[in-house]
Amino acid sequence: MTAIVETPPLARxxxxxxxxxxxxxMGVVGGALVLIVVxxxxxxxxxxxxxxxxxxxxxxFQQPGTIGFALGTDDLGRDILSxxxxxxxxxxxxxxxxxxxxSIVGVPLGLLAGYWRWLDSLISRLAELMLxxxxxxxxxxxxxxxxGGLANAAFALGIAQVPVMLRVVRAETxxxxxxxxxxxxxxxxxxxxxxxxxHILPNAVSVIIVQATVIMPTAVIGEALLxxxxxxxQPPAPSLGIMLSDAQQYLFRTAxxxxxxxxxxxxxxxxxxxFGDALRDALDPKTGS
Amino acid sequence: MTEPLLAxxxxxxxxxxxxxxxxxxxxxxxGERVAVVGQSGSGKSTTAHAIIGLLPGSGRVTGGTIxxxxxxxxxxxxxxxxxxRGREIGLVPQDPMSNLNPVSRVGRQxxxxxxxxxxxxxxxxxxxxxxxxxxxxxxxxxxRARQFPHEFSGGMRQRALIAIGLAxxxxxxxxxxxxxxxDVTVQRQILDQLDALTRELGTALLxxxxxxxxxxxxxxxxxxxxxxxxxxxxxxxxxxxxxxHSYTRRLVAAAPSLSVSRSPGPSGNHRAARVGENVLEVSHxxxxxxxxxRGGLLRAVDDVSFTIGRGRTTxxxxxxxxxxxxxxxxxxxxxSATSGAIRLDGEEVVGLRGARLRAAxxxxxxxxxxxxxxxxxxxxxxxxxxxxxxxxxIGDRAARRAKVAELLExxxxxxxxxxxxxxxxxxxxxQRVAIARALALGPRLxxxxxxxxxxxxxxxxxxxxxxxxxxxxxxxxxxxxSHDLAVVxxxxxxxLVMREGRVVEQGPVADVFASPGDPYTRQLLDSIPGATVFSxxx
Numbered sequence: 001m002t003a004i005v006e007t008p009p010l011a012r013x014x015x016x017x018x019x020x021x022x023x024x025x026m027g028v029v030g031g032a033l034v035l036i037v038v039x040x041x042x043x044x045x046x047x048x049x050x051x052x053x054x055x056x057x058x059x060x061f062q063q064p065g066t067i068g069f070a071l072g073t074d075d076l077g078r079d080i081l082s083x084x085x086x087x088x089x090x091x092x093x094x095x096x097x098x099x100x101x102x103s104i105v106g107v108p109l110g111l112l113a114g115y116w117r118w119l120d121s122l123i124s125r126l127a128e129l130m131l132x133x134x135x136x137x138x139x140x141x142x143x144x145x146x147x148g149g150l151a152n153a154a155f156a157l158g159i160a161q162v163p164v165m166l167r168v169v170r171a172e173t174x175x176x177x178x179x180x181x182x183x184x185x186x187x188x189x190x191x192x193x194x195x196x197x198x199h200i201l202p203n204a205v206s207v208i209i210v211q212a213t214v215i216m217p218t219a220v221i222g223e224a225l226l227x228x229x230x231x232x233x234q235p236p237a238p239s240l241g242i243m244l245s246d247a248q249q250y251l252f253r254t255a256x257x258x259x260x261x262x263x264x265x266x267x268x269x270x271x272x273x274x275f276g277d278a279l280r281d282a283l284d285p286k287t288g289s
Numbered sequence: 290m291t292e293p294l295l296a297x298x299x300x301x302x303x304x305x306x307x308x309x310x311x312x313x314x315x316x317x318x319x320g321e322r323v324a325v326v327g328q329s330g331s332g333k334s335t336t337a338h339a340i341i342g343l344l345p346g347s348g349r350v351t352g353g354t355i356x357x358x359x360x361x362x363x364x365x366x367x368x369x370x371x372x373x374r375g376r377e378i379g380l381v382p383q384d385p386m387s388n389l390n391p392v393s394r395v396g397r398q399x400x401x402x403x404x405x406x407x408x409x410x411x412x413x414x415x416x417x418x419x420x421x422x423x424x425x426x427x428x429x430x431x432x433r434a435r436q437f438p439h440e441f442s443g444g445m446r447q448r449a450l451i452a453i454g455l456a457x458x459x460x461x462x463x464x465x466x467x468x469x470x471x472d473v474t475v476q477r478q479i480l481d482q483l484d485a486l487t488r489e490l491g492t493a494l495l496x497x498x499x500x501x502x503x504x505x506x507x508x509x510x511x512x513x514x515x516x517x518x519x520x521x522x523x524x525x526x527x528x529x530x531x532x533x534h535s536y537t538r539r540l541v542a543a544a545p546s547l548s549v550s551r552s553p554g555p556s557g558n559h560r561a562a563r564v565g566e567n568v569l570e571v572s573h574x575x576x577x578x579x580x581x582x583r584g585g586l587l588r589a590v591d592d593v594s595f596t597i598g599r600g601r602t603t604x605x606x607x608x609x610x611x612x613x614x615x616x617x618x619x620x621x622x623x624x625s626a627t628s629g630a631i632r633l634d635g636e637e638v639v640g641l642r643g644a645r646l647r648a649a650x651x652x653x654x655x656x657x658x659x660x661x662x663x664x665x666x667x668x669x670x671x672x673x674x675x676x677x678x679x680x681x682x683i684g685d686r687a688a689r690r691a692k693v694a695e696l697l698e699x700x701x702x703x704x705x706x707x708x709x710x711x712x713x714x715x716x717x718x719x720q721r722v723a724i725a726r727a728l729a730l731g732p733r734l735x736x737x738x739x740x741x742x743x744x745x746x747x748x749x750x751x752x753x754x755x756x757x758x759x760x761x762x763x764x765x766x767x768x769x770x771s772h773d774l775a776v777v778x779x780x781x782x783x784x785l786v787m788r789e790g791r792v793v794e795q796g797p798v799a800d801v802f803a804s805p806g807d808p809y810t811r812q813l814l815d816s817i818p819g820a821t822v823f824s825x826x827x
Contacts (some may be wrong), residue, residue: 006687178661179662180657180658180659180663181662181665183623183655183657183662183663184655184657184663184726185665185680186623186724187621187622187623187650187653187654187655188650188654188676188680188681189646189650189651189680189681190645190676190680191680194680199658199665199667201666202665202667203665203666211494232524
């Protein structure tokens with residue numbers, strides 16, 4: 001047999017994406033923010049000093065820094081820190097659920113549309129139809145039909161994001177379908193389901209994850225907006241949107257009850273956006289070395 | 290002794306701490322043509338880029354000196370370098386597709402170079418640009434100058450880039466793989482033009498190439514680089530005929546274009562062939578594509594017939610667009626033929642479905658050109674090689690594992706590679722994995738579509754040897770698609786020459802190569818770089 005005298009194997013490249021992410025300051029900041037926000041949401045029952053719905057009629061409109069109420073209280077004397085923590089928890093729940101809904105519906109449809117041309121014209125026209133409505137109008141409509149509540153809001157926001165996920169997965173499928181390894185699989189007589197499930201889907205996972213980090217903040221803001229309008233989570237359950245809506249009435253008396261949920265909302269979105277951007281750069285073989 | 294135009298001494302270049310060039314010495318005399326030869330990763334392009342201060346990304350010169358007419362330009366400022374580039378040292382880049390501005394007319398891009406370097410005023414620049422394009426061998430330069438790059442073919446773009454490179458009459462022209470993206474016949478025309486033009490202007494030429502044959506043919510002196518070091522330098526003839534360094538010796542032995550005197554070739558030993566036993570018979574196959582929007586038909590493949598005997602190799606050669614790959618895909622049943630018959634072991638393959646297509650596919654397997662693209666990056670080597678076994682439901686888990694180990698051994702890969710991912714392998718190792726995968730089902734026919742074209746010369750030679758020994762061992766037949774006649778000569782028994790979908794010539798390799806009947810075949814044969822270098826020697 002011929003001896004192997006050739007260039008040495010490339011250095012181990014696995015985990016390269018993670019290392020790249022770690023070296024990108026934006027990724028580190030975004031990752032840290034996501035971690036903090038998720039920890040705050042998950043640990044809300046432990047961290048919150050009060051129940052988010054517990055009212056203290058004797059101490060409304062406390063300033064931040066008041067003993068016992070670190071971030072002050074709102075018009076009904078509810079502890080803002082507790083409400084922000086629980087509100088963050090609700091926002092993340094809605095975000096995660098809508099990402100799940102968008103993925104469960106959007107990914108298979110995207111794969112099918114990308115793989116079969118005749119299905120593509122059907123699925124893509126439907127997606128375009130949905131895209132023709134601004135996603136919030138769609139979500140507001142769906143929430144109005146189904147009624148309020150966390151699950152319904154998440155479902156409405158998730159459905160509204162389906163076309164976005166679908167298009168991304170479809171584009172990736174179109175690209176992967178033409179690669180040589182899929183061609184090789186064809187000549188091994190692999191069926192379409194095997195090719196879709198074992199070759200195309202695993203290779204599309206990175207774009208799906210990146211898209212999920214894009215959908216997440218959109219859904220979080222969407223939830224706040226729906227709740228603000230009274231179509232999302234119903235009071236007295238805490239939500240960042242409801243807090244903003246309540247605080248708005250007393251904005252001229254004190255701005256604090258509006259400030260903290262606003263900051264929380266901004267941090268959640270900033271964290272996911274930064275992290276998603278860095279993740280995209282890290283997973284994209286075309287950027288950097 | 291004349292003062293050297295360019296003298297590079299002990300040049301060291303690193304990319305973020307990783308050394309790419311570790312001590313390169315290089316000299317170019319006025320009017321001399323020097324070729325830098327090496328495999329990918331040998332540091333040849335990096336050296337060229339360091340000279341004109343165009344190191345990409347984190348590249349830094351960490352040692353040594355670069356002298357231009359005695360002046361040290363190793364760490365020259367951007368202002369000096371800008372004057373140097375274009376005005377005194379011209380550059381012809383590798384990829385003609387991405388090096389022209391797509392939104393600007395070609396004539397304007399040439400004129401811009403002239404104006405920037407103060408060669409002439411804005412007024413006369415367009416006229417001068419047309420002259421330059423004409424000198425670079427562009428037909429109808431007046432009309433072409435008003436066109437955009439996308440209206441140009443690859444060869445024409447490269448001519449435009451040569452015109453830009455030589456616009457300011459530099460003393461040295463650096464050509465970095467100027468023709469590796471082009472078809473062979475175009476390659477030859479471009480190189481001839483480059484040759485004639487630099488000779489006429491007395492410009493020195495620094496040619497960076499991976500092709501030893503090309504270097505030998507075009508240069509006075511050859512510098513061989515390997516792993517960032519210059520291992521040998523000398524006159525082209527001397528380096529090729531009496532290589533001193535072991536690496537150069539291996540390179541010379543492996544270069545297919547220089548192999549005329551190397552071996553009698555497979556056409557000399559017909560031992561494996563039992564006449565009359567054909568694995569594949571292709572008769573009068575055509576493929577038409579409808580051109581969208583215009584309602585016209587494109588005949589990608591037009592009335593092609595050939596046979597492949599058991600244990601034999603039939604090659605299809607042609608340039609891009611000749612229909613050779615479409616033919617291979619029709620044989621594999623990946624593209625359906627418009628008309629004609631393809632019989633595998635006497636059974637018609639065209640239009641097969643279901644179980645019979647399955648059986649036909651088991652008997653023939655492909656190896657594709659690009660080992661980076663043909664292996665799913667998410668799969669381990671073991672899973673990749675075992676994939677055909679799984680799709681055909683052959684054996685249980687343990688049996689498949691044993692089979693994969695056996696296949697790895699067959700293609701001379703260590704068993705411990707089984708758990709690696711493709712991106713952890715070198716190009717040659719990947720192509721071995723692709724071959725092992727093709728062999729998994731025990732096919733009678735392997736279709737190699739440019740299977741060695743993307744590999745470095747030494748690796749290419751090993752893969753060709755592997756293919757030959759597998760053929761002897763297993764009695765395989767190959768349909769070998771290639772644009773490289775030199776490779777075909779060293780491997781195939783029979784050859785088809787295709788052009789624009791038609792077969793212009795076919796027959797045993799020895800006959801076709803010794804006495805080509807068709808003018809196109811002759812042109813192709815003349816285009817093999819380095820073919821003439823040894824004609825006087827062997």
